[in-house]
Amino acid sequence: MPLSPKVLIVDDEERFRTTLGKLLTVKGLQVDNVGSAREALALLGENNYDVILLDVKMPEMSGVEALAEIKKINSGIEVIILTGHASVDVAMEIMKLGGYDYLLKPCPVEELLAKIETAYDRKREREGRGPKL
Amino acid sequence: MKIRGGQPRGRRLQLGVRGRDGGAISALNINRTGAPMSGSEPLDRAASSLVPPTGGKTRAKDSFDPIRHQLLTGAILLATTIVALFSSGAVLAVCGAALAAVHWLSGRRWARAIEKAREEKRFLDEQLIQSQKLAAIGELSAGIGHEINNPIAIIGQEAEWMRHLLQEEPGKTEEISDSLREIVRQVERCRDITQKLLNFARKMEPVFQGVDVNRLVDDMAKLVEKEAKLRSIRVIRIFQSDLPALFTDPPLLRQVVLNLLNNAMHAVGEKGAITITTSASGRDFVNIVVSDTGCGIPKENLGRIFDPFFTTKPQGQGTGLGLSMCHGIMDRLGGRISVSSEVGKGSSFSLALPADK
Ligand SMILES: Nc1ncnc2c1ncn2[C@@H]1O[C@H](COP(=O)(O)OP(=O)(O)OP(=O)(O)O)[C@@H](O)[C@H]1O
Ligand SMILES: [Mg+2]
Numbered sequence: 431m432p433l434s435p436k437v438l439i440v441d442d443e444e445r446f447r448t449t450l451g452k453l454l455t456v457k458g459l460q461v462d463n464v465g466s467a468r469e470a471l472a473l474l475g476e477n478n479y480d481v482i483l484l485d486v487k488m489p490e491m492s493g494v495e496a497l498a499e500i501k502k503i504n505s506g507i508e509v510i511i512l513t514g515h516a517s518v519d520v521a522m523e524i525m526k527l528g529g530y531d532y533l534l535k536p537c538p539v540e541e542l543l544a545k546i547e548t549a550y551d552r553k554r555e556r557e558g559r560g561p562k563l
Numbered sequence: 564m565k566i567r568g569g570q571p572r573g574r575r576l577q578l579g580v581r582g583r584d585g586g587a588i589s590a591l592n593i594n595r596t597g598a599p600m601s602g603s604e605p606l607d608r609a610a611s612s613l614v615p616p617t618g619g620k621t622r623a624k625d626s627f628d629p630i631r632h633q634l635l636t637g638a639i640l641l642a643t644t645i646v647a648l649f650s651s652g653a654v655l656a657v658c659g660a661a662l663a664a665v666h667w668l669s670g671r672r673w674a675r676a677i678e679k680a681r682e683e684k685r686f687l688d689e690q691l692i693q694s695q696k697l698a699a700i701g702e703l704s705a706g707i708g709h710e711i712n713n714p715i716a717i718i719g720q721e722a723e724w725m726r727h728l729l730q731e732e733p734g735k736t737e738e739i740s741d742s743l744r745e746i747v748r749q750v751e752r753c754r755d756i757t758q759k760l761l762n763f764a765r766k767m768e769p770v771f772q773g774v775d776v777n778r779l780v781d782d783m784a785k786l787v788e789k790e791a792k793l794r795s796i797r798v799i800r801i802f803q804s805d806l807p808a809l810f811t812d813p814p815l816l817r818q819v820v821l822n823l824l825n826n827a828m829h830a831v832g833e834k835g836a837i838t839i840t841t842s843a844s845g846r847d848f849v850n851i852v853v854s855d856t857g858c859g860i861p862k863e864n865l866g867r868i869f870d871p872f873f874t875t876k877p878q879g880q881g882t883g884l885g886l887s888m889c890h891g892i893m894d895r896l897g898g899r900i901s902v903s904s905e906v907g908k909g910s911s912f913s914l915a916l917p918a919d920k
Contacts (some may be wrong), residue, residue: 443713443878445745449720456727489875506676514716515708528892539723 435550436478439463440470440496441512444464446535450483453539459546467496474503481530481549483542486513486520494520497527506557508549512537598610710872710882714749721745752879759884769812769895773919776809776841776849777802783820784839787828796828797836806841807918809849815892816916819900822885823853823912830857830875830910843918851914859906868902 437459437474447463454461462477466469467488473479474530482500497509508530521532525533530549533542721742726743728735781800788798827837835856842850860868867873869890874883886900895898897917904910 443717445749446713446717446720449724449742449745452598453720453723456731463675489877514710514712535712536719539720 433554434458434547435480436458436460437462437481437483437546438470438473438479438481440465440467440488440493441483442466443485443490445558450473450539450542454543454546457539457543467491467493467499470496471499471503474500474507478504479507480553481546482507482509483546484509484511486511487515494523494527497524497529501528506553508553510542510545511540590616629916631917660861702908704808707756707760711753713878714752717749718746755883756882756884759882759888762888772813774809774811774813774816776806776851777804778856779817780820780839780841780851783817786821787824787837791828791837794828794832795834796831799836799838801838801840803842806843806849807846809916810919811896811898811916815896819889819914820853822889823914826885826912827853827855827857827910829881830859831855833858844915845917848915849918851916852911854909854911856909859908860902860904860910861906865902865904869900 437454439447439450439454439461441463444465447465451461451463462479464473464475467484468491470482471486476493480534484496484500486491488496491499493511493513497511500507500509505528509528509533511524511529512535513532514535516534524532530552531545533545725739725742728739732738780802784798784800791798824837824839831837837856838849838852838854840852840854842852844850864873864875869886870883871887872883873887875883876883889900893914893916899915901913901915902910903913
């Protein structure tokens with residue numbers, strides 16, 4: 431990968447996000463991680479992330495709410511939802527809000543990596559074509 | 564839903580039961596005296612307002628008293644059934660009531676009708692329990708998804724990280740053992756959840772024994788007291804000394820009390836008080852109340868705290884099974900659990916157990 435995507439992991443489970451961070455880093459990605467949606471939103475202003483990995487079930491602000499906020503701040507960021515439990519309702523909500531994909535935990539890193547790459551490709555493609563209305 | 568009874572053999576009977584959208588049940592209008600009763604009223608009130616026919620035929624009068632008695636009790640019982648079972652099969656139960664009324668008026672044997680209605684009620688009760696069980700399983704599996712998949716995801720990642728280290732950076736043994744420790748921790752977390760689930764699912768018949776409630780509660784208080792002291796939490800006991808005898812399952816009751824104390828400790832955190840009160844309501848109920856000066860529970864959560872897997876505790880700290888277990892146990896013991904709480908002031912959980920009479 432010539433250009434490596436900048437990824438933000440948002441998950442209240444500390445060990446999950448730090449180890450995932452290490453795994454993605456050794457694959458050549460630039461990774462930050464935070465434990466809550468609020469921290470994530472605060473980081474968006476000063477960083478240009480390409481892809482955000484977002485947990486659904488978090489205290490205070492859920493991943494679904496966070497997704498809506500992220501899209502308001504920067505609709506170009508691709509968001510992949512990671513969740514421990516599949517629910518059709520939640521999945522629909524996420525797609526409606528412009529989420530890129532929806533992945534179930536546990537999920538092998540290779541699979542996640544592939545999703546991040548296609549999400550990143552899509553983002554660059556769109557940016558190359560200029561802003562869409 | 565609409566059910567209408569007929570007007571048998573010239574006797575002016577009008578029996579209409581209407582319910583809308585699974586909502587209120589209304590209108591059982593039975594008119595034997597002439598002027599039509601209009602409007603609709605709740606079924607049980609309508610049933611209890613059935614009046615004996617004035618004057619009229621001897622046969623109807625002769626058979627009236629026992630019938631009236633049965634019909635009233637039967638109809639009220641059925642009315643209650645309807646309210647409880649409306650969504651899953653009120654039609655049958657209502658038919659039962661209608662049958663009973665028709666039989667009364669046609670002077671036939673109503674007892675059989677009522678017996679039949681009772682059978683229907685039993686059948687519906689069973690169906691309801693079954694559907695509640697299914698709903699509970701649905702809820703549980705959703706919860707299991709959340710709670711078990713998180714630790715499993717961590718275990719998977721730690722394994723991948725260890726593989727990476729072994730292949731690429733084999734010198735980092737300390738990091739490898741750290742991953743191993745994490746795996747063991749997460750396995751324990753899974754085991755904890757499955758264990759609680761098993762306890763939850765196991766329908767062990769309670770064994771009822773005579774219990775000294777104050778003693779039992781005191782034992783549980785002692786268990787948390789040591790830690791409470793370290794965290795400057797006072798444990799206050801207000802015990803009524805002459806409680807009525809209580810026959811219950813001691814280990815199950817201990818589990819409930821301990822869970823409440825545990826939650827209270829958590830809610831207080833540091834500095835505060837937990838008050839445990841025992842008392843009797845007349846000779847019918849023994850009450851155990853666990854109050855704390857902790858964080859309290861927001862109104863919007865009050866309806867959910869007894870749901871399996873509902874927790875506000877950080878990942879890995881609470882499974883959200885404590886209170887739902889308490890609720891299940893109290894059901895089995897024939898008692899009740901209730902809560903009142905104010906955010907910032909504290910919470911109070913009350914147990915009421917039927918006393919042995
Ligand atoms: N005494 C209390 N004060 C304030 N909140 C409480 C209290 N007891 C229970 N709660 C709330 O109800 C939730 C559910 O409680 P429950 O005991 O079922 O699960 P838990 O304590 O979170 O986890 P577990 O008991 O399985 O370790 C808690 O997370 C908390 O938000
Ligand atoms: Mg608890």
